[in-house]
Amino acid sequence: MEITRQYKYLIKPDKKQKEIIIRTFGAVRYVHNRFVEDARNKEFMRGRALSYVEKYRKESPFLRAVDGSALMNQIFQLQDNLGKPMRFKKRNDSYVSYSTGNLVKNPIRILGNNKIQLPHLGIVEMVYHRPIPEDAQIKKAAIIRNREGKYYVGITITYKVPDHNDKDLDFENSVGIDYSSPHFFVDDKGRMVDMPHFYLKEQGKLAKEIKKLQSMVKGSNNYYEQKRKIAALYGRVRDQRADYLHKLSSEMADKYDVICVEDLDMQGIAQGYSLGKRTYDNGYGTFIGMLEYKMKERGKLLLKADRYYPSSKTCHICGYIKKDLRLEDRTWICPQCGSVLDRDRNAAINIKKICIKTYEGRRVSGHYL
Template sequence: MQDRKRNFALNACIQHYQETGKSLKLASYKGMLPQLKKEYPWLKEDCYSSVLQCIAINLDRAYKNFFEGRAKFPNFKSKHHKQSIQYPQSVTVNGEYLKVPKIGEIKAIFHREITGKIKTVTISKTSSNKYFASILCEVESNGVKESGNKVIGIDLGLKDFAIVHDGQKVTKYANPKHLKRHQKNLARKQKKLSRKTKGSKSREKFRKIIAKVHEKITNSRQDFLHKLSRELVNESQVIVVENLNVKGMVKNRKLSKSISDVGWGKFVNFVDYKLKQKNGEFIEIDRFFPSSKTCSSCGHILSELPLDIREWDCPNCQTHHDRDENAALNIRNEGIRILTEGGGNPVFADGGCVRPPTFQVRGIGL
């Protein structure tokens, strides 16, 4: 139902822009609701008006993200893919049950204790017909002790997912290659799906089977990225990475599948928001910075360094370099330079800094 209302509002926005050259305002989206309730009485029977107003707010945010270059143009929603509905109020948790307006109590498995005031709840249905609820709570922070005092540089790659340098030692984290582990199984099931008649129950059955495989790949990737980002953030106060042009890199036909599978962009986002929670510093250096071609000992820059060369000797100081370890150290040094020039010498927590009491919003899964 939310998707149908969103599609209606999106279509109205597109038509209005084609006719006037201007976009509709948020108030215009909300103003459509009373008339729609008259035309479609089931709208007021199935959910509260606040649920429908969330659609207008989310569509307005999608347009802002598009115009500010953070996302693509909003698209029409299909009933055959992921479905979701958002409740901004009147949702409560009673023991093992989630009580939702107009629906009632739903038995659920909570992966953590629900604390604080429930602000919004988003219920989503995946392609494999599983239901999840994301509960957004407002909790009072009593002061979160910061941990870790290192400055680390991270070089992201394909052979090793991350090469981490803290100025003294190097740690390499292998690439799990989530998609490759399931590639044969996925290809076999997709081949069977292609033989099924469109619209048949058998085809729908195999579609769900394939959706479960993709869901398993996604979950394993998310789990790896969350655990690694949490480990690095816990031991560091400053993390430096390269600003990679992932969209440009996936145009390489030989590496596109591997680059899409590795999840660099999501990992960087995870590190960024987790550092902000502990008042850490996240620094992205320019993507054109020659981290691999620069000698970390003397600063000499090579004219070129092909991808197949993994080790090299500096022609100036004769230092032997591992390509990735050298890049991670250069990234770290460049981050320290940016931090020092931007606002004086970096100050590290060393386990002593405590946040002042404040209110924060925390996302809780269900």
């Protein structure tokens, strides 16, 4: 099986490289807007990205000096979005990323000593904190500038992982987990895992800095300085959270052969249950995404239960469905069999049961996941 992933690294372009990057951001924005204009004015054709680039380069010779692959990729991206009006708008803001391909003529290469070779930029300093898997193939690279003014490269790679083999998996060594607020999740053994709320912890600090910003003259040097400071605070919270989620997901992927989760609509939860910021902050969706590829890498299984399966309302002992279970009912007694059920643990047990049952059902009928 082949996995596609993006690895992101901090890069430190020198002055000249920064100029090239900024010029490319501008050129990509220009091409974006020209293409949108063309698409609005006449019937539009898919494909032929190269001929658009050539046409725009004829009109605006400054485009000749920048990475053609970045311009092509911008058109590819827009063509993917044809017919999606929300994403098909002109851009006024300065473009903060572009994507460039790994071509024979202009290759992307990770070099030793924290350096990377990038098309049109040459050799750029990079903080190579996490090696990409051996035998990985580099497909493309995105050059990104964030709100703090830091530069990153996002390298898209593909690599092969062993196909999982059911015979090698111990289905007894499985776990079901249920998203649980204000905790993070509860598993089918009743283990409760909390997520440190980094964002909430730093919220007081952030509020103070935002208030300061509001008292400043918009557009002044101090104002931009303060904006960068706030972006840095957000950035720190994001990094801490990602670290924590990486550790937790690796531990679980090492430990279990099969992990069962609910296929959640996180946005729905945030709206319907009005947990708002807390839900978004704790990154459960990100966590599931990490589990997904980490299990794949190990030749193991992540199974997802249908999001409409009533995992909380079903008694895991007898199967009775308590339709009027309320969100605030943390424990309930099954009217049919009399079991006392902990809401979250009961849900986790059900998720595990239904996932494995569904998987085995498909296996028997010959339809693998």
